[in-house]
Amino acid sequence: MKRVFVRWLTHRSRIPPVLRLSLAVVLAALAAVGLAAPASQGQQSLGGAPSGEVNPPSKSPEPPGPGDPTKTFPDSPALRIEGYNLYQQGCSSCHGISLEGTAGVAPSLRGVGAGPVDFYLSTGRMPLEQPREEPLRNEPAYDRSQIDALIAFISSYGGPAAPTADPSRGDLALGFHAFTLNCAGCHQIVARGGITVNAQAPDLEETTPQQIAEAVRMGPYLMPHFDATAIDQHTLDSIARYVLWTRHPDDAGGWGIYNIGPIPEGMVAWFIGLAALVLVARLIGERMDEPV
């Protein structure tokens, strides 16, 4: 490896030495920055506080408002036992043998209830691979009956009932309004996703209404949670309806180019519009038979 590098630097080649030297400088600089950057980023995300020994606080999900519909999941002693087994295999290494959590690794799951468990498992966010990474949507690691088992087991430690949302009872205009007000700042206005400080706010193209309700009440990762006074059940239903609508928005203007605005528009202007015109110019701009 070292020999190759030295040869590359000293060998006579058609690349001028100046160029090779500057290439080496660039690579070195990029490597240095690459090494330095994540470190400073880590500091930023923790606000400069020493990392480690704090137990991530468990989020207590907001209960559904009084009289609001809830989602019930199957429950039976056999299911709880299956859930116990799955939990010990897949989750206890981080969340602790008896759901108490692990300092500096994962929050306690006591009293989170069914909603967060359903959300994290049905979106494939849990089990995490690395405790420090952002949980991202993934292929679920468990099938539905296994998820139900884990829900039955974990919610046997108590916690609020799981919220739910029914888009068919929602109002599209209200949903658009409420989404603009509460969610677009992170998820983009047509729910195409975006970024927040050191986290991604995912697009909502695969989310189910059930997951939307759970996410809104619980606030996964850096997302805030909303209680029933901030977003009541009707608004929640409406938001769910709006989110379903964003998958096929009314692109009256033609091809929607993903509905995120100017970045793809600029690309179309340059690489389709102007490119086509330059091609025309090239074709008609001069007599082809002329010697050049």
Place this chain on the structure above:
Amino acid sequence: MNLVERYVHRRFERASRSAEQRVGLAGAVKWALRYVFPDHWSFLLGEIALYSFMVLVVTGIFLTLYYVPSDAQVIYHGSYALLYGEQMSEAYRSVLNLSVDVPAGLLFRQVHHWAADVFIASIVLHLMRVFFTGAYRKPRDFNYFIGLTMLMLAILEGFAGYSLVDDLLSGMGLAIAYSVAMSIPFVGGQLASLVWGGPFPGRSVFWPRLEIVHVLIIPAALALLITLHLAMIMRQHHSQFPGPGRRERNVVGTPMWPAYALRSIGLMLAVGGVLFLLGGLIQINPIWQWGPYHPYLSENGAQPDWYIGWLIGALRLMPNWELVIAGRTVIPNPFWGGAAFPLFVFVVLFAWPAIERRITGDVLRHDLLDRPRDRPIRTAIGAAFLSWVVIVFAVGSTDRIFYRMGISYTTQIHVWRVGIWVLPILVFFITRSACRSLQRAEAHPLRAWQGNVVRRTPAGGVEVLSDSPDRSVPPISEPPVGTLPGSES
């Protein structure tokens, strides 16, 4: 003369006669019709901009008929269900109605917007052509300044149009513009309240002002400058690439009538066609999906049109430096990225002809263009400068890159804060050596040589050497015509 040529000639005679009888301008008309355009496709890039501008004016007139420059708040009761009952400004409502209810309204809006994006893109491309071929040298430097001025005006014009709509994106853009205006040292506060009529989002007077700037003042200025630009070209004649028979004081090419005019009209139709196709088929700025702006709203990933993207990139890239003297912030941070950076870029562009004269000591008049490869240093400097601006531009979309590719935002910013200085240097050396090797090989990247190398056999026949080693090399390479003192190589 064949039949067609005779016909065309007769029409030409008749046209000049009829002009002579009415306005006595036969001489001028003849001169104009016989004006010779050099034959090279890249001379048409500026015409793309010209014709986009025409499309902008035509579609813009249509839009003006419907636009209401007012921030008076109304409740929407129109036909678009998703916004029913929503509070919005009259300005936004007028554009919403135009998009949703007026027949062909959306088409015209979209064509107008695409035309704006393509207009500025083609100016930039035209500028690159002018730069890399040295067309800005004396005596055309003055016209080059007009071109740069038009580019600045076009960017301003585009931003004004984008802002007029008062949808969520334009409101967020104006908020940034306001903070940049405020950041200008000493005069910023006054300037901002002069333009906006008060603190953001401004008083109602702001909207009619913005409209007049967008539909009258800047377009009129552009039209005037375009006229000047073209008149200067006609007067000084086009520059041309060196070639057989082409000298400093002649132009070899195609006369305006009958050939070039048809070519140009063809291009005009193509520009109109492409822009209307874009406007009819690809959606741009769907304001009904963004919703109206209110100062307490924002959305993730909001972006300006591409020609403002470099300023967003600069704002992001700039470290958090501010100039604080005696506890007073004299230069707030947005000034660097939002005002100082574009100012610097344009100052460099304006100063370049003088800088080059200074470096090369070449103060002669030049009517022959340079091939980019024949001036490796200039080409390399231009490419490096371009890459510098393009990087800043690309940084404007770091959030989407983070989102799409998962490269952390802060990492990207850190990398680019170094890359922005290192990469252009690299580009400089690569371009310079590419120019030099092209010069040596005399190969044209876009027009590989297509002939055959033949050899006369002793028997008198001709033998085609189809396996000549490098088919991109023509057998006889003339030295480039018109190399002048001060050129490298």
